[in-house]
Amino acid sequence: MGVVEFIQQLTTQLMTIAWLLFLVTWIVGWAIRGSPIPIHRVKRAGQGLIEDAVLAAFWMAMGSTIFALISYIVSNVYQPMPPTPITP
Amino acid sequence: MDFLLLASNLALLTYIIGILILALPIPYKNLKKWGMLLIIDSISTAVLISIYGILLHLGDYILSLIGYSWSNFINWLIARTAVLLTLFGALTYISSFFKSVYTLIISSPINLALTYISLALSALKIIYFLALTIYSLKDKLMLLGILLYSLPFRIGKGVGAFLIASSMVMYVGFPLLPAFTTYLTPSINQSLGSSFINSTNIVVIDEVGNRIPYPTLLIYTKEGDEPRGVILGNRYGIVSLGYGKDLIPTNMTLFLKIEFMGYLFTPKPYRINTSELRNSLTLKVPFLLYTNGLSIILNSDTMVRGVTNYGDIVIINLHTQSATQVKLVKFSNVNIEYVNVNDVNIACNWSEFTWRGIKLYECSLQLKRLSNTLIIVFKGIYEPLKPNVSEKRLIALSDLTSILYSYIVMGVTYLYTLVFLPSVYIAFLTSMSVALSKVLGGGIRIKLI
Numbered sequence: 001m002g003v004v005e006f007i008q009q010l011t012t013q014l015m016t017i018a019w020l021l022f023l024v025t026w027i028v029g030w031a032i033r034g035s036p037i038p039i040h041r042v043k044r045a046g047q048g049l050i051e052d053a054v055l056a057a058f059w060m061a062m063g064s065t066i067f068a069l070i071s072y073i074v075s076n077v078y079q080p081m082p083p084t085p086i087t088p
Numbered sequence: 089m090d091f092l093l094l095a096s097n098l099a100l101l102t103y104i105i106g107i108l109i110l111a112l113p114i115p116y117k118n119l120k121k122w123g124m125l126l127i128i129d130s131i132s133t134a135v136l137i138s139i140y141g142i143l144l145h146l147g148d149y150i151l152s153l154i155g156y157s158w159s160n161f162i163n164w165l166i167a168r169t170a171v172l173l174t175l176f177g178a179l180t181y182i183s184s185f186f187k188s189v190y191t192l193i194i195s196s197p198i199n200l201a202l203t204y205i206s207l208a209l210s211a212l213k214i215i216y217f218l219a220l221t222i223y224s225l226k227d228k229l230m231l232l233g234i235l236l237y238s239l240p241f242r243i244g245k246g247v248g249a250f251l252i253a254s255s256m257v258m259y260v261g262f263p264l265l266p267a268f269t270t271y272l273t274p275s276i277n278q279s280l281g282s283s284f285i286n287s288t289n290i291v292v293i294d295e296v297g298n299r300i301p302y303p304t305l306l307i308y309t310k311e312g313d314e315p316r317g318v319i320l321g322n323r324y325g326i327v328s329l330g331y332g333k334d335l336i337p338t339n340m341t342l343f344l345k346i347e348f349m350g351y352l353f354t355p356k357p358y359r360i361n362t363s364e365l366r367n368s369l370t371l372k373v374p375f376l377l378y379t380n381g382l383s384i385i386l387n388s389d390t391m392v393r394g395v396t397n398y399g400d401i402v403i404i405n406l407h408t409q410s411a412t413q414v415k416l417v418k419f420s421n422v423n424i425e426y427v428n429v430n431d432v433n434i435a436c437n438w439s440e441f442t443w444r445g446i447k448l449y450e451c452s453l454q455l456k457r458l459s460n461t462l463i464i465v466f467k468g469i470y471e472p473l474k475p476n477v478s479e480k481r482l483i484a485l486s487d488l489t490s491i492l493y494s495y496i497v498m499g500v501t502y503l504y505t506l507v508f509l510p511s512v513y514i515a516f517l518t519s520m521s522v523a524l525s526k527v528l529g530g531g532i533r534i535k536l537i
Contacts (some may be wrong), residue, residue: 009095011104018108025113045115052120056111059127063103067134074138077417 018060025053091231093280096137098238101132116354129245132529133238137250140234141520143252144227147259154467156240158223161263165219167210172502197492208499211507213264218514221260228256237529249529254521261517269509287330289368292321292346293354294376296395299325300470301378304347306373306443309340316486317482319323322518323472339363342482346373349383349417350443350450376435377404381422381470384462385415392457400466407459413452414462420447422470429453429461444477 032046108120136143151157183198206422222229233251236244237531291305305462307317317334320326340362344352366394377384377395381401386392390412393405406414418424427434436451453462 004094004097007101011097011101013355014104014108015103018104018111021111021113025111029115033101034440048115049113053111053113056107059110060104060107063100063107066131067100067103070131070134071138074135074142 009066018056022053022057024059025049025056029053091235092137092140095133095231095235095238097139098235098240100129100239101130101135102126102138102238106130125242126240129195129242130238131385136234136528139491140230143230143256147226147256150260151263156263156267158263160221161266164266165212165216169209172205172209172212172506175495176202178500179205181191182495184470191428197496201496201531203510204496205502208502208506211510215510216322218258220260220261222255222262226255241300242356245529246525249525250521253524253528257517257521257524261513266512269505269511272357284425288329288365290327290329291326291368291370291375292320292327293370293372295372295374295392296377297300298370298378298404300346300348300373300376302348302474304477305375306345306347306352308343308345310343313343315480318477319478319482320475324475329482330427344371346371348373348378349419350441350448351383351417352386379464380466381472382424382464382466383415383417386490387412387414387416390414393459400414400469402464402466404462404464405459406455408457408463411457412455414455415450415452416464417448417450419470420449420471421464421473423467425465425467427453428461428465430456430460433527443475446473477516 023050025039026049029046029049029052033043035042035046101273103126107128109123109126111121112119132476147223159458179198179202185200202345224524230252233253236251237248239245239248266488271436289360290305292300292305294300300321301323305317305319305321305326307319309316319329319334342360342362344355344358346355353373353376355373357371360369369535375386375388375390377386377392379395379397380400382402384404386406387408389406389409393407396403418425418438420440424436427436434453436453438449438451439449440449442448
Protein backbone atom coordinates (compact mmCIF):
# COMPACT_ATOMS: atom_id res chain seq x y z
CA MET A 1 0.00 0.00 0.00
CA GLY A 2 1.44 3.34 -1.06
CA VAL A 3 1.48 6.52 0.93
CA VAL A 4 -1.19 8.08 -1.24
CA GLU A 5 -3.55 5.16 -0.79
CA PHE A 6 -2.88 5.17 2.91
CA ILE A 7 -3.68 8.83 3.18
CA GLN A 8 -6.80 8.41 1.07
CA GLN A 9 -7.96 5.58 3.30
CA LEU A 10 -7.18 7.63 6.38
CA THR A 11 -9.13 10.54 4.96
CA THR A 12 -12.15 8.34 4.32
CA GLN A 13 -12.03 6.91 7.81
CA LEU A 14 -11.60 10.32 9.37
CA MET A 15 -14.50 11.60 7.32
CA THR A 16 -16.75 8.84 8.64
CA ILE A 17 -15.60 9.61 12.17
CA ALA A 18 -16.21 13.28 11.56
CA TRP A 19 -19.79 12.66 10.44
CA LEU A 20 -20.35 10.55 13.51
CA LEU A 21 -18.78 13.20 15.69
CA PHE A 22 -21.04 15.79 14.10
CA LEU A 23 -24.04 13.72 15.04
CA VAL A 24 -22.72 13.16 18.56
CA THR A 25 -21.91 16.81 19.06
CA TRP A 26 -25.23 17.90 17.62
CA ILE A 27 -27.09 15.54 19.93
CA VAL A 28 -24.94 16.44 22.93
CA GLY A 29 -25.41 20.11 22.12
CA TRP A 30 -29.21 19.78 22.01
CA ALA A 31 -29.14 17.62 25.12
CA ILE A 32 -27.23 20.24 27.08
CA ARG A 33 -29.36 23.05 25.69
CA GLY A 34 -32.58 21.22 26.50
CA SER A 35 -31.48 19.95 29.90
CA PRO A 36 -33.42 21.23 32.89
CA ILE A 37 -30.44 23.03 34.37
CA PRO A 38 -31.21 26.67 35.01
CA ILE A 39 -27.68 27.90 34.37
CA HIS A 40 -27.30 30.22 31.47
CA ARG A 41 -23.64 29.32 30.79
CA VAL A 42 -24.48 25.64 30.35
CA LYS A 43 -27.20 26.52 27.88
CA ARG A 44 -24.75 28.75 26.01
CA ALA A 45 -22.22 25.90 25.84
CA GLY A 46 -24.87 23.64 24.38
CA GLN A 47 -25.81 26.31 21.85
CA GLY A 48 -22.10 26.70 20.94
CA LEU A 49 -21.73 22.97 20.41
CA ILE A 50 -24.73 22.92 18.08
CA GLU A 51 -23.39 25.89 16.09
CA ASP A 52 -19.94 24.32 15.77
CA ALA A 53 -21.42 20.99 14.71
CA VAL A 54 -23.56 22.66 12.05
CA LEU A 55 -20.56 24.67 10.86
CA ALA A 56 -18.46 21.50 10.65
CA ALA A 57 -21.22 19.75 8.72
CA PHE A 58 -21.45 22.72 6.39
CA TRP A 59 -17.70 22.71 5.68
CA MET A 60 -17.71 18.96 5.28
CA ALA A 61 -20.53 19.11 2.78
CA MET A 62 -18.81 22.00 1.00
CA GLY A 63 -15.37 20.31 1.05
CA SER A 64 -15.40 18.72 -2.38
CA THR A 65 -17.14 21.82 -3.77
CA ILE A 66 -14.40 24.12 -2.39
CA PHE A 67 -11.60 22.02 -3.81
CA ALA A 68 -13.33 21.74 -7.16
CA LEU A 69 -13.93 25.49 -7.17
CA ILE A 70 -10.25 26.23 -6.54
CA SER A 71 -9.10 24.01 -9.38
CA TYR A 72 -11.78 25.49 -11.64
CA ILE A 73 -10.73 29.09 -10.89
CA VAL A 74 -7.05 28.29 -11.28
CA SER A 75 -7.55 26.45 -14.57
CA ASN A 76 -9.36 29.54 -15.81
CA VAL A 77 -6.63 31.85 -14.53
CA TYR A 78 -3.82 29.65 -15.82
CA GLN A 79 -3.91 30.93 -19.37
CA PRO A 80 -0.79 30.68 -21.52
CA MET A 81 1.65 33.47 -20.71
CA PRO A 82 1.48 36.54 -22.94
CA PRO A 83 4.36 36.85 -25.42
CA THR A 84 7.58 38.15 -23.98
CA PRO A 85 8.18 41.82 -24.66
CA ILE A 86 11.22 42.37 -26.88
CA THR A 87 13.95 43.98 -24.86
CA PRO A 88 16.20 46.41 -26.68
CA MET B 89 5.96 9.24 -6.83
CA ASP B 90 3.65 12.04 -7.74
CA PHE B 91 4.31 14.64 -5.11
CA LEU B 92 1.44 16.81 -6.24
CA LEU B 93 -1.07 13.98 -5.79
CA LEU B 94 0.38 13.25 -2.38
CA ALA B 95 0.22 16.91 -1.45
CA SER B 96 -3.39 17.24 -2.56
CA ASN B 97 -4.33 14.17 -0.56
CA LEU B 98 -2.52 15.58 2.43
CA ALA B 99 -4.44 18.83 1.97
CA LEU B 100 -7.68 16.91 1.98
CA LEU B 101 -6.59 15.08 5.10
CA THR B 102 -5.80 18.37 6.79
CA TYR B 103 -9.21 19.63 5.81
CA ILE B 104 -10.96 16.60 7.30
CA ILE B 105 -8.88 16.83 10.47
CA GLY B 106 -9.88 20.48 10.72
CA ILE B 107 -13.54 19.53 10.42
CA LEU B 108 -13.05 16.71 12.90
CA ILE B 109 -11.69 19.12 15.46
CA LEU B 110 -14.48 21.55 14.69
CA ALA B 111 -17.05 18.79 15.23
CA LEU B 112 -15.61 17.61 18.54
CA PRO B 113 -18.18 17.83 21.36
CA ILE B 114 -15.81 19.83 23.54
CA PRO B 115 -16.93 23.37 24.19
CA TYR B 116 -13.44 24.83 24.19
CA LYS B 117 -13.00 27.92 21.98
CA ASN B 118 -9.27 27.65 21.21
CA LEU B 119 -9.67 24.07 19.99
CA LYS B 120 -12.39 25.16 17.59
CA LYS B 121 -10.18 27.98 16.35
CA TRP B 122 -7.42 25.50 15.68
CA GLY B 123 -9.82 23.40 13.60
CA MET B 124 -10.79 26.45 11.56
CA LEU B 125 -7.11 27.25 11.05
CA LEU B 126 -6.48 23.77 9.67
CA ILE B 127 -9.38 24.15 7.22
CA ILE B 128 -7.93 27.44 5.98
CA ASP B 129 -4.45 25.89 5.68
CA SER B 130 -5.76 23.07 3.57
CA ILE B 131 -7.56 25.50 1.27
CA SER B 132 -4.41 27.58 0.81
CA THR B 133 -2.47 24.37 0.11
CA ALA B 134 -5.00 23.46 -2.52
CA VAL B 135 -4.55 26.87 -4.10
CA LEU B 136 -0.74 26.43 -4.10
CA ILE B 137 -1.01 22.96 -5.65
CA SER B 138 -3.24 24.33 -8.35
CA ILE B 139 -0.96 27.22 -9.23
CA TYR B 140 2.20 25.09 -9.21
CA GLY B 141 2.45 25.32 -12.99
CA ILE B 142 2.01 29.10 -12.89
CA LEU B 143 4.68 29.42 -10.18
CA LEU B 144 7.11 27.38 -12.29
CA HIS B 145 6.73 29.65 -15.28
CA LEU B 146 6.51 32.87 -13.33
CA GLY B 147 10.30 33.01 -12.80
CA ASP B 148 11.03 32.59 -16.50
CA TYR B 149 8.38 35.14 -17.35
CA ILE B 150 9.78 37.78 -14.96
CA LEU B 151 13.31 37.14 -16.25
CA SER B 152 12.29 37.55 -19.87
CA LEU B 153 10.31 40.63 -18.91
CA ILE B 154 13.39 42.38 -17.47
CA GLY B 155 15.70 41.05 -20.15
CA TYR B 156 17.98 38.74 -18.19
CA SER B 157 18.57 35.07 -18.72
CA TRP B 158 20.34 32.18 -17.13
CA SER B 159 22.56 31.61 -20.14
CA ASN B 160 23.87 35.18 -19.85
CA PHE B 161 24.50 34.65 -16.17
CA ILE B 162 26.42 31.41 -16.79
CA ASN B 163 28.44 33.20 -19.47
CA TRP B 164 29.19 35.98 -17.00
CA LEU B 165 30.39 33.43 -14.47
CA ILE B 166 32.58 31.72 -17.07
CA ALA B 167 34.06 35.06 -18.15
CA ARG B 168 34.81 35.99 -14.52
CA THR B 169 36.46 32.62 -13.98
CA ALA B 170 38.55 33.07 -17.10
CA VAL B 171 39.67 36.55 -16.03
CA LEU B 172 40.52 35.31 -12.56
CA LEU B 173 42.48 32.39 -13.94
CA THR B 174 44.37 34.72 -16.28
CA LEU B 175 45.16 37.02 -13.39
CA PHE B 176 46.22 34.05 -11.31
CA GLY B 177 48.45 32.80 -14.10
CA ALA B 178 49.96 36.23 -14.67
CA LEU B 179 50.73 36.70 -10.99
CA THR B 180 52.24 33.25 -10.72
CA TYR B 181 54.29 34.07 -13.81
CA ILE B 182 55.51 37.28 -12.22
CA SER B 183 56.24 35.64 -8.92
CA SER B 184 58.33 33.12 -10.84
CA PHE B 185 60.57 36.04 -11.81
CA PHE B 186 61.48 36.50 -8.21
CA LYS B 187 62.38 32.92 -7.55
CA SER B 188 65.91 33.78 -8.63
CA VAL B 189 65.92 37.28 -7.17
CA TYR B 190 64.62 36.75 -3.64
CA THR B 191 63.02 40.13 -3.34
CA LEU B 192 60.68 39.82 -0.42
CA ILE B 193 59.39 43.37 -0.76
CA ILE B 194 57.99 42.51 -4.17
CA SER B 195 57.02 38.91 -3.70
CA SER B 196 54.96 39.40 -0.55
CA PRO B 197 52.41 41.80 -2.14
CA ILE B 198 52.12 39.37 -5.04
CA ASN B 199 51.41 36.57 -2.62
CA LEU B 200 48.80 38.77 -0.99
CA ALA B 201 47.14 39.41 -4.34
CA LEU B 202 47.34 35.70 -5.12
CA THR B 203 45.57 34.93 -1.85
CA TYR B 204 42.82 37.42 -2.68
CA ILE B 205 42.35 35.93 -6.10
CA SER B 206 42.23 32.35 -4.90
CA LEU B 207 39.66 33.49 -2.34
CA ALA B 208 37.63 35.10 -5.11
CA LEU B 209 37.92 31.91 -7.14
CA SER B 210 36.53 29.80 -4.30
CA ALA B 211 33.73 32.33 -3.79
CA LEU B 212 32.96 32.03 -7.48
CA LYS B 213 32.82 28.29 -7.08
CA ILE B 214 30.25 28.68 -4.29
CA ILE B 215 28.17 30.99 -6.47
CA TYR B 216 28.38 28.40 -9.25
CA PHE B 217 27.24 25.67 -6.90
CA LEU B 218 24.33 27.65 -5.46
CA ALA B 219 23.21 28.95 -8.83
CA LEU B 220 23.31 25.55 -10.51
CA THR B 221 21.48 23.97 -7.56
CA ILE B 222 18.71 26.53 -7.84
CA TYR B 223 18.64 26.27 -11.63
CA SER B 224 18.47 22.49 -11.89
CA LEU B 225 16.46 21.73 -8.76
CA LYS B 226 14.06 24.66 -8.82
CA ASP B 227 10.91 22.68 -9.61
CA LYS B 228 11.90 19.89 -7.23
CA LEU B 229 12.51 22.40 -4.43
CA MET B 230 9.15 23.99 -5.08
CA LEU B 231 7.45 20.60 -5.12
CA LEU B 232 9.12 19.66 -1.86
CA GLY B 233 8.03 23.01 -0.46
CA ILE B 234 4.41 22.37 -1.41
CA LEU B 235 4.57 18.87 0.07
CA LEU B 236 5.96 20.19 3.34
CA TYR B 237 3.38 22.97 3.25
CA SER B 238 0.56 20.46 2.92
CA LEU B 239 1.51 18.42 6.00
CA PRO B 240 -1.27 18.48 8.62
CA PHE B 241 -1.01 20.47 11.86
CA ARG B 242 1.33 23.07 10.26
CA ILE B 243 4.36 20.84 10.81
CA GLY B 244 6.27 21.96 7.72
CA LYS B 245 4.37 25.06 6.82
CA GLY B 246 7.16 27.56 7.51
CA VAL B 247 9.86 25.49 5.83
CA GLY B 248 7.62 24.67 2.89
CA ALA B 249 6.70 28.31 2.37
CA PHE B 250 10.39 29.28 2.57
CA LEU B 251 11.36 26.63 0.01
CA ILE B 252 8.69 27.76 -2.43
CA ALA B 253 9.57 31.41 -1.92
CA SER B 254 13.34 30.93 -2.14
CA SER B 255 13.16 28.75 -5.24
CA MET B 256 11.24 31.54 -6.95
CA VAL B 257 13.25 34.48 -5.60
CA MET B 258 16.64 32.85 -6.22
CA TYR B 259 15.62 31.72 -9.69
CA VAL B 260 14.86 35.29 -10.62
CA GLY B 261 17.59 36.77 -8.43
CA PHE B 262 20.71 34.94 -9.55
CA PRO B 263 20.67 36.10 -13.18
CA LEU B 264 20.44 39.66 -11.84
CA LEU B 265 23.72 39.32 -9.93
CA PRO B 266 25.82 40.70 -12.83
CA ALA B 267 23.59 43.78 -12.95
CA PHE B 268 24.00 44.18 -9.20
CA THR B 269 27.78 44.06 -9.34
CA THR B 270 28.26 45.99 -12.59
CA TYR B 271 27.72 49.44 -11.15
CA LEU B 272 29.90 48.76 -8.17
CA THR B 273 32.84 47.25 -10.05
CA PRO B 274 35.64 49.56 -11.09
CA SER B 275 36.71 48.97 -14.66
CA ILE B 276 39.84 46.95 -15.07
CA ASN B 277 41.65 48.09 -18.15
CA GLN B 278 45.12 46.88 -17.33
CA SER B 279 45.99 44.19 -19.79
CA LEU B 280 47.91 41.61 -17.94
CA GLY B 281 50.19 39.85 -20.33
CA SER B 282 51.67 43.04 -21.72
CA SER B 283 53.06 44.51 -18.52
CA PHE B 284 56.38 42.85 -19.04
CA ILE B 285 58.22 41.90 -22.16
CA ASN B 286 58.76 38.28 -22.87
CA SER B 287 62.18 36.80 -23.01
CA THR B 288 64.49 37.84 -25.82
CA ASN B 289 67.79 36.60 -27.22
CA ILE B 290 70.45 39.15 -28.10
CA VAL B 291 73.00 37.96 -30.64
CA VAL B 292 76.31 39.82 -30.52
CA ILE B 293 78.36 39.90 -33.72
CA ASP B 294 81.55 41.64 -34.77
CA GLU B 295 82.22 44.01 -37.69
CA VAL B 296 81.93 41.29 -40.33
CA GLY B 297 79.16 39.26 -38.71
CA ASN B 298 81.08 36.63 -36.75
CA ARG B 299 79.59 35.84 -33.38
CA ILE B 300 81.56 36.99 -30.34
CA PRO B 301 81.93 34.31 -27.63
CA TYR B 302 81.07 35.21 -24.03
CA PRO B 303 80.17 38.87 -24.58
CA THR B 304 79.31 40.86 -21.47
CA LEU B 305 76.24 42.98 -22.01
CA LEU B 306 76.01 46.12 -19.88
CA ILE B 307 72.55 47.65 -19.64
CA TYR B 308 71.97 51.24 -18.59
CA THR B 309 68.70 53.01 -18.09
CA LYS B 310 70.37 56.40 -18.46
CA GLU B 311 73.39 57.27 -20.49
CA GLY B 312 76.54 57.45 -18.42
CA ASP B 313 74.96 55.96 -15.35
CA GLU B 314 75.93 52.89 -13.38
CA PRO B 315 74.96 49.77 -15.29
CA ARG B 316 71.59 48.44 -14.10
CA GLY B 317 72.29 45.04 -15.57
CA VAL B 318 75.44 43.03 -16.29
CA ILE B 319 74.71 39.86 -18.22
CA LEU B 320 77.17 37.37 -19.65
CA GLY B 321 76.45 35.80 -23.02
CA ASN B 322 77.15 32.21 -23.96
CA ARG B 323 79.86 30.57 -26.09
CA TYR B 324 77.89 31.37 -29.26
CA GLY B 325 77.47 35.06 -28.57
CA ILE B 326 73.87 34.88 -27.38
CA VAL B 327 72.80 36.95 -24.38
CA SER B 328 69.49 35.79 -22.93
CA LEU B 329 67.28 38.48 -21.41
CA GLY B 330 64.25 37.51 -19.37
CA TYR B 331 63.78 33.75 -18.94
CA GLY B 332 62.67 34.18 -15.35
CA LYS B 333 65.72 36.20 -14.39
CA ASP B 334 65.06 39.70 -15.65
CA LEU B 335 61.99 41.85 -15.20
CA ILE B 336 61.75 44.39 -17.96
CA PRO B 337 58.67 46.59 -18.20
CA THR B 338 57.44 47.52 -21.63
CA ASN B 339 58.08 50.97 -22.98
CA MET B 340 61.37 51.63 -21.32
CA THR B 341 64.53 52.83 -23.04
CA LEU B 342 67.68 50.83 -22.43
CA PHE B 343 71.24 51.81 -23.36
CA LEU B 344 73.54 48.93 -24.18
CA LYS B 345 77.28 48.43 -24.12
CA ILE B 346 79.36 45.36 -24.83
CA GLU B 347 82.43 44.50 -22.86
CA PHE B 348 84.77 42.05 -24.53
CA MET B 349 88.40 41.12 -23.91
CA GLY B 350 89.07 44.11 -21.70
CA TYR B 351 87.51 46.67 -24.02
CA LEU B 352 84.18 48.46 -23.89
CA PHE B 353 82.30 48.83 -27.16
CA THR B 354 79.18 50.70 -28.13
CA PRO B 355 77.12 48.37 -30.30
CA LYS B 356 74.70 49.19 -33.06
CA PRO B 357 71.95 49.79 -32.04
CA TYR B 358 73.04 51.04 -28.65
CA ARG B 359 69.66 52.40 -27.64
CA ILE B 360 66.55 50.23 -27.67
CA ASN B 361 63.04 50.59 -26.40
CA THR B 362 61.68 47.50 -24.72
CA SER B 363 58.40 47.84 -26.61
CA GLU B 364 60.34 47.15 -29.83
CA LEU B 365 61.95 44.00 -28.50
CA ARG B 366 61.04 40.81 -30.32
CA ASN B 367 62.25 37.26 -29.87
CA SER B 368 65.75 38.12 -30.97
CA LEU B 369 67.88 41.18 -31.52
CA THR B 370 71.24 41.42 -33.27
CA LEU B 371 73.83 43.76 -31.81
CA LYS B 372 76.72 44.58 -34.11
CA VAL B 373 79.95 45.62 -32.47
CA PRO B 374 81.76 47.92 -34.88
CA PHE B 375 85.56 48.20 -35.03
CA LEU B 376 86.01 44.71 -33.67
CA LEU B 377 87.09 41.58 -35.51
CA TYR B 378 87.18 38.29 -33.67
CA THR B 379 88.67 35.07 -34.89
CA ASN B 380 90.13 32.00 -33.22
CA GLY B 381 90.72 33.52 -29.76
CA LEU B 382 92.11 36.76 -31.13
CA SER B 383 90.47 40.17 -31.24
CA ILE B 384 91.55 42.90 -33.64
CA ILE B 385 90.43 46.28 -32.41
CA LEU B 386 90.31 48.93 -35.09
CA ASN B 387 90.42 52.68 -34.98
CA SER B 388 87.41 54.61 -36.08
CA ASP B 389 89.03 55.66 -39.39
CA THR B 390 89.81 52.07 -40.37
CA MET B 391 87.52 50.12 -42.66
CA VAL B 392 87.48 46.37 -43.18
CA ARG B 393 87.63 45.47 -46.88
CA GLY B 394 87.61 41.72 -46.44
CA VAL B 395 88.38 38.87 -44.09
CA THR B 396 89.43 35.47 -45.39
CA ASN B 397 89.60 32.69 -42.84
CA TYR B 398 91.39 29.39 -43.53
CA GLY B 399 91.02 28.03 -40.02
CA ASP B 400 94.43 28.74 -38.56
CA ILE B 401 95.35 31.37 -41.17
CA VAL B 402 93.44 34.65 -41.36
CA ILE B 403 93.95 37.28 -44.06
CA ILE B 404 92.45 40.69 -43.41
CA ASN B 405 92.31 43.63 -45.80
CA LEU B 406 92.06 47.00 -44.09
CA HIS B 407 91.72 50.50 -45.46
CA THR B 408 92.74 53.49 -43.39
CA GLN B 409 92.44 57.21 -43.96
CA SER B 410 95.74 57.87 -42.25
CA ALA B 411 98.67 55.98 -40.83
CA THR B 412 97.24 54.44 -37.69
CA GLN B 413 97.45 51.54 -35.29
CA VAL B 414 95.37 48.43 -34.65
CA LYS B 415 95.39 46.44 -31.46
CA LEU B 416 95.62 42.68 -31.25
CA VAL B 417 94.27 41.07 -28.06
CA LYS B 418 94.53 37.34 -27.53
CA PHE B 419 93.62 34.88 -24.84
CA SER B 420 96.46 33.35 -22.86
CA ASN B 421 95.95 29.96 -24.45
CA VAL B 422 96.30 31.26 -28.02
CA ASN B 423 99.63 30.78 -29.76
CA ILE B 424 100.46 32.75 -32.88
CA GLU B 425 103.10 31.54 -35.36
CA TYR B 426 103.64 34.96 -36.90
CA VAL B 427 101.94 38.19 -37.81
CA ASN B 428 102.53 39.66 -41.25
CA VAL B 429 101.62 43.25 -42.14
CA ASN B 430 101.99 44.28 -45.76
CA ASP B 431 104.40 41.35 -46.47
CA VAL B 432 106.58 42.15 -43.50
CA ASN B 433 106.77 39.81 -40.52
CA ILE B 434 106.22 41.73 -37.31
CA ALA B 435 107.66 40.64 -34.01
CA CYS B 436 104.77 41.49 -31.73
CA ASN B 437 105.60 42.84 -28.32
CA TRP B 438 102.82 41.15 -26.24
CA SER B 439 102.01 42.85 -22.99
CA GLU B 440 100.00 40.93 -20.40
CA PHE B 441 96.94 42.18 -18.55
CA THR B 442 94.12 40.61 -16.58
CA TRP B 443 90.48 41.21 -17.26
CA ARG B 444 87.67 39.61 -15.23
CA GLY B 445 89.83 36.75 -14.04
CA ILE B 446 91.37 35.78 -17.35
CA LYS B 447 94.81 36.58 -18.69
CA LEU B 448 95.01 38.46 -21.97
CA TYR B 449 97.90 39.60 -24.18
CA GLU B 450 97.85 42.77 -26.17
CA CYS B 451 100.05 44.26 -28.88
CA SER B 452 99.80 47.21 -31.26
CA LEU B 453 100.46 47.08 -34.98
CA GLN B 454 101.33 50.10 -37.09
CA LEU B 455 99.38 50.47 -40.35
CA LYS B 456 100.24 52.67 -43.29
CA ARG B 457 97.80 54.96 -45.02
CA LEU B 458 95.20 53.43 -47.40
CA SER B 459 95.38 49.72 -48.14
CA ASN B 460 96.90 47.20 -45.72
CA THR B 461 97.00 43.42 -45.70
CA LEU B 462 97.24 41.62 -42.40
CA ILE B 463 98.10 37.91 -42.29
CA ILE B 464 97.91 36.08 -38.97
CA VAL B 465 99.04 32.46 -38.76
CA PHE B 466 97.98 30.50 -35.65
CA LYS B 467 99.55 27.34 -34.31
CA GLY B 468 96.16 25.71 -33.94
CA ILE B 469 92.45 26.23 -33.33
CA TYR B 470 91.65 27.73 -29.93
CA GLU B 471 88.61 27.83 -27.72
CA PRO B 472 87.70 31.17 -26.16
CA LEU B 473 88.09 31.61 -22.39
CA LYS B 474 85.11 32.44 -20.25
CA PRO B 475 85.44 35.62 -18.20
CA ASN B 476 84.44 35.58 -14.57
CA VAL B 477 81.49 37.98 -14.57
CA SER B 478 79.30 38.43 -11.50
CA GLU B 479 75.98 38.94 -13.18
CA LYS B 480 73.53 41.62 -12.22
CA ARG B 481 70.13 40.84 -13.65
CA LEU B 482 67.93 43.65 -14.81
CA ILE B 483 64.97 44.50 -12.61
CA ALA B 484 63.31 47.83 -13.13
CA LEU B 485 61.87 48.48 -9.71
CA SER B 486 60.47 51.95 -10.27
CA ASP B 487 58.04 50.75 -12.90
CA LEU B 488 57.45 47.55 -11.05
CA THR B 489 55.87 49.12 -7.98
CA SER B 490 53.10 50.77 -9.98
CA ILE B 491 52.39 47.53 -11.83
CA LEU B 492 52.38 45.56 -8.60
CA TYR B 493 50.11 48.13 -7.07
CA SER B 494 47.65 47.75 -9.92
CA TYR B 495 47.76 43.98 -9.51
CA ILE B 496 46.94 44.26 -5.83
CA VAL B 497 44.14 46.72 -6.56
CA MET B 498 42.81 44.24 -9.07
CA GLY B 499 43.00 41.43 -6.52
CA VAL B 500 41.11 43.50 -3.96
CA THR B 501 38.56 44.52 -6.59
CA TYR B 502 37.89 40.92 -7.45
CA LEU B 503 37.65 40.05 -3.80
CA TYR B 504 35.12 42.83 -3.40
CA THR B 505 33.12 41.96 -6.52
CA LEU B 506 33.09 38.21 -6.17
CA VAL B 507 33.11 37.70 -2.43
CA PHE B 508 31.66 40.70 -0.68
CA LEU B 509 28.99 41.84 -3.14
CA PRO B 510 27.57 38.37 -3.86
CA SER B 511 27.41 37.68 -0.13
CA VAL B 512 25.42 40.86 0.37
CA TYR B 513 23.28 39.97 -2.60
CA ILE B 514 22.57 36.43 -1.39
CA ALA B 515 21.68 37.78 2.04
CA PHE B 516 19.35 40.21 0.30
CA LEU B 517 17.75 37.39 -1.70
CA THR B 518 17.33 35.30 1.44
CA SER B 519 15.57 38.11 3.27
CA MET B 520 13.32 38.57 0.25
CA SER B 521 12.58 34.83 0.31
CA VAL B 522 11.67 35.06 3.98
CA ALA B 523 9.36 37.96 3.27
CA LEU B 524 7.68 36.06 0.44
CA SER B 525 7.39 32.94 2.58
CA LYS B 526 5.55 35.02 5.17
CA VAL B 527 3.10 36.05 2.49
CA LEU B 528 2.69 32.40 1.48
CA GLY B 529 2.29 30.91 4.90
CA GLY B 530 4.07 31.96 8.02
CA GLY B 531 3.20 35.44 9.09
CA ILE B 532 -0.17 36.38 7.72
CA ARG B 533 -3.27 34.80 9.20
CA ILE B 534 -6.57 35.24 7.54
CA LYS B 535 -9.48 35.06 9.93
CA LEU B 536 -12.66 34.00 8.26
CA ILE B 537 -14.66 33.41 11.39
